[in-house]
Amino acid sequence: MQIAFLFYDGMTALDAIGPHEILCRLPGAKVQRVAKKPGAICTDSAGLELIADCALVDVSHADILVVPGAGNATTLRNHPEVLEWVRSIHAATKWTTSICTGSLILGAAGLLKGSKATTHWAVLDRLRFWGAEPVSERIVESGKIITAAGVSAGIDMALTLAAKLCGAQVAQTLQLGIEYDPEPPFDVGSPEKANPGIKNALLTRMEAYFERHEN
Amino acid sequence: MQIAFLFYDGMTALDAIGPHEILCRLPGAKVQRVAKKPGAICTDSAGLELIADCALVDVSHADILVVPGAGNATTLRNHPEVLEWVRSIHAATKWTTSICTGSLILGAAGLLKGSKATTHWAVLDRLRFWGAEPVSERIVESGKIITAAGVSAGIDMALTLAAKLCGAQVAQTLQLGIEYDPEPPFDVGSPEKANPGIKNALLTRMEAYFERHEN
Numbered sequence: 001m002q003i004a005f006l007f008y009d010g011m012t013a014l015d016a017i018g019p020h021e022i023l024c025r026l027p028g029a030k031v032q033r034v035a036k037k038p039g040a041i042c043t044d045s046a047g048l049e050l051i052a053d054c055a056l057v058d059v060s061h062a063d064i065l066v067v068p069g070a071g072n073a074t075t076l077r078n079h080p081e082v083l084e085w086v087r088s089i090h091a092a093t094k095w096t097t098s099i100c101t102g103s104l105i106l107g108a109a110g111l112l113k114g115s116k117a118t119t120h121w122a123v124l125d126r127l128r129f130w131g132a133e134p135v136s137e138r139i140v141e142s143g144k145i146i147t148a149a150g151v152s153a154g155i156d157m158a159l160t161l162a163a164k165l166c167g168a169q170v171a172q173t174l175q176l177g178i179e180y181d182p183e184p185p186f187d188v189g190s191p192e193k194a195n196p197g198i199k200n201a202l203l204t205r206m207e208a209y210f211e212r213h214e215n
Numbered sequence: 216m217q218i219a220f221l222f223y224d225g226m227t228a229l230d231a232i233g234p235h236e237i238l239c240r241l242p243g244a245k246v247q248r249v250a251k252k253p254g255a256i257c258t259d260s261a262g263l264e265l266i267a268d269c270a271l272v273d274v275s276h277a278d279i280l281v282v283p284g285a286g287n288a289t290t291l292r293n294h295p296e297v298l299e300w301v302r303s304i305h306a307a308t309k310w311t312t313s314i315c316t317g318s319l320i321l322g323a324a325g326l327l328k329g330s331k332a333t334t335h336w337a338v339l340d341r342l343r344f345w346g347a348e349p350v351s352e353r354i355v356e357s358g359k360i361i362t363a364a365g366v367s368a369g370i371d372m373a374l375t376l377a378a379k380l381c382g383a384q385v386a387q388t389l390q391l392g393i394e395y396d397p398e399p400p401f402d403v404g405s406p407e408k409a410n411p412g413i414k415n416a417l418l419t420r421m422e423a424y425f426e427r428h429e430n
Contacts, residue, residue: 012236013236014232014233014235014236017228017229017260017263018232018233020229020261021227021366024261024263025261031261040266045232045235045236045239046239046246047246048232048239048246048248048265048266049268050263050264050265051255051266053262053264100394138396138398139398150393151236151392151393151394152393152394152395152397153394153398155367155399156397156399159399159401160400163400163401171401172401172413173413175399175400175401175403176403176405176406176413176414176417177365177366177417178229178365178366178404179335179364179366179367179368179404179405180366180367181353181367181404181405181408182370182371182395182404183368184371184374184390184395185371185374185375185390186374186378186383186386188390189391189393189394189395189396189397190391190394190396191391193396194387194391195387198384198387198388198391201388202392
């Protein structure tokens with residue numbers, strides 16, 4: 001089972017590494033981290049660099065495609081070869097997945113027209129621009145596309161996908177392996193639960209960031 | 216505020232990247248990823264490589280030290296210079312933290328004698344070897360040392376630490392920023408909740424792995 005993770009400069013590390021930690025341990029998984037060119041990728045997480053081991057041109061098929069998001073809500077519109085690669089890989093995947101604003105990349109690649117999808121809560125409405133129907137849920141399945149909400153939702157998505165691919169027993173073993181029995185210190189992880197002041201401050205800051213960086 | 220992450224070959228990527236995603240966004244955070252030498256570090260996650268940007272000898276102080284674990288329950292006993300560095304950094308930290316089997320590294324460095332601590336559930340008793348008192352909790356605080364349970368517990372630990380360092384409002388903003396409102400697909404993430412068959416199969420496999428790899 002070939003699993004391709006799209007890597008690109010500016011990506012949010014945890015968007016990818018959460019699902020990667022789970023999916024790479026599926027029986028028979030062969031994981032490839034794919035970028036425009038192999039080598040160091042600079043995430044938006046304090047300059048942390050990850051290594052991509054394959055170039056787009058070296059990977060022509062994947063059973064599972066995983067597209068992480070980025071703090072700048074990137075659509076990679078200035079990188080048409082990446083969007084073309086996403087489209088071509090998606091054509092033959094079993095499942096195409098995204099985390100956080102990775103769904104905006106799927107949208108920009110034209111894969112979400114008429115589909116229900118989710119993304120980071122702060123940019124949910126931006127899915128409409130790509131013809132998708134925004135859904136405020138943690139994981140949204142539409143045909144063979146699974147989109148997850150912001151950053152940490154990728155862990156829930158990957159365990160859900162693990163169960164689809166290999167059954168509940170395998171998924172539960174992986175969940176126990178990463179001791180995923182979360183105890184968040186606060187009950188404020190979604191916009192519905194957050195203090196409005198905190199939510200609005202974050203939204204303002206993120207929107208200013210998107211204005212500066214969105215391509 | 217200087218935050219040092221210990222990086223080493225064999226480390227589990229999510230152990231580090233969960234807390235990294237949170238702590239690197241604290242106001243005034245200056246993050247350093249520190250290894251024996253700078254460059255690519257091969258994780259135990261399907262060969263995923265991360266980049267360390269500093270050598271141990273280049274970092275003589277950190278306010279916060281974060282020590283991730285490894286699937287092989289490493290104690291880094293064959294790398295005394297790493298243990299010496301952990302000891303010397305710990306001497307002046309505000310908080311010294313570990314995720315998963317990272318606490319066995321703290322133990323091997325001699326930092327847990329007489330302390331309560333936790334680690335991945337499957338190796339909890341191994342803490343006794345280093346004079347620590349194992350505690351089956353998700354996060355254990357003992358003086359200025361905070362140990363977290365397996366892999367995903369690092370996210371809860373980092374948010375808890377964020378609140379200690381910068382207050383609840385900052386921590387809650389970070390939690391909402393990563394949309395951390397977990398919905399695990401199964402309620403089996405701790406050994407108490409897991410199906411005994413799954414738990415025992417995983418334990419047997421992990422113990423066999425430790426036998427082969429532990430140094």
